[in-house]
Amino acid sequence: MAAKSPAKSTATTAKESAPTGQDTGRRSTARRSLVTRDVLEKATLLFAEKGYETTTLQDIAAAVGVSRTALYHYVTSKEELLAMLVEQMSVALADTLAALRAREDLTPEGKLRELTDMLVRQRAESPQQFRVHDQTESALPEPMRSKHRQARRDVLSALSAVIEEGIDRGEFKPLDPNVAAFSVLGMCNWVAWWYHSGPDYDIDAVARQISQSAIDMMAADDATRAPADSAKAALATARSSLDALERLLPTDGA
Template structure:
């Protein structure tokens, strides 16, 4: 079944979903169309498998990371991004095919795909919000930040071409570090107590710093 899905993805990427028939898929895997029906009944089944592999599976993996209690917000974000980049790097054809065929997907599959994408966004947004709340991250807009991070991860499916000399792991590590650097506070700017009072303490530091700057200008 995995070979059938792989060949279907290749054909969908080359010809588009509408331009590919089950006969094309059968010929690609060396089966008659009648024998192919023993494994899959329609193109829609192949698309469902692709959605499960690209969006639903990714969302499930991210959810597991987000729920971990042994990681702080920065560690969670680093692991979330690392995980998502590896998903995109290891399954680029699936992602590109769904991205290109988004408007042509049957309604139920398009809904499933959208739910998976929203779930990925939700997991990353919640971790960013958590980091902002406890003062680990700067006070950024969590939604915009999450979309920016997802964009970095998704783009890997288009430009990265893995090889023995160019593995995916270092790429995932670098992008994960970049994502954390986008939001994390300097070590000296993290409140001792992750509470509203800790955030107020940081605000007081900012006001004191501003006051010193204004005093220096007056002098």
């Protein structure tokens, strides 16, 4: 009879099954991220309901269900929470819009539609975050305040550049790009105040309608396109005339 393989010692088995320091670190990081996200969500609700100035860290700790001392393991101040909102609502969005603006596979109309759709969805999906973020700029500490303002300028710049590109290519009316961009932003931003998820409003339909409204506002009409069309027609006529003249010229062997 073949001899049985010696069983692994209890110590060896325990050693192999025990989590490594790296695994423990990952779990700790994941838990911290989850708790921090919960803290930010609860704080945002309180800022929206009570106002930023009157909300205290104790209020936030109670909403999360931890002591104020425990809360300090995740955030140290209300300003830090506002800084997190800026990263989510301004900086990340500005980077995304800049990348979309640079895409070469989309026409200016396609870019404007995508940009508007993205803005509407962000405002609709995170209305409270946007409202708090929009109303508490003055409370941001430096350098986050400057970072926030730069991100807002970058968002406006991306929209203006897309509109200007459309004007140059004859797709859009010859409007002031900045004024047009502010108009589009106004339509998108207002969603955070009136949109409510539910059967009355379908986010896909809302995003499509507002995006189409932006396109309709910008799109060049026949009168706007006429000069370019007339120039093309004149050029075609000139080429036709030159061809006719060339046929009348004697050949070298005549």
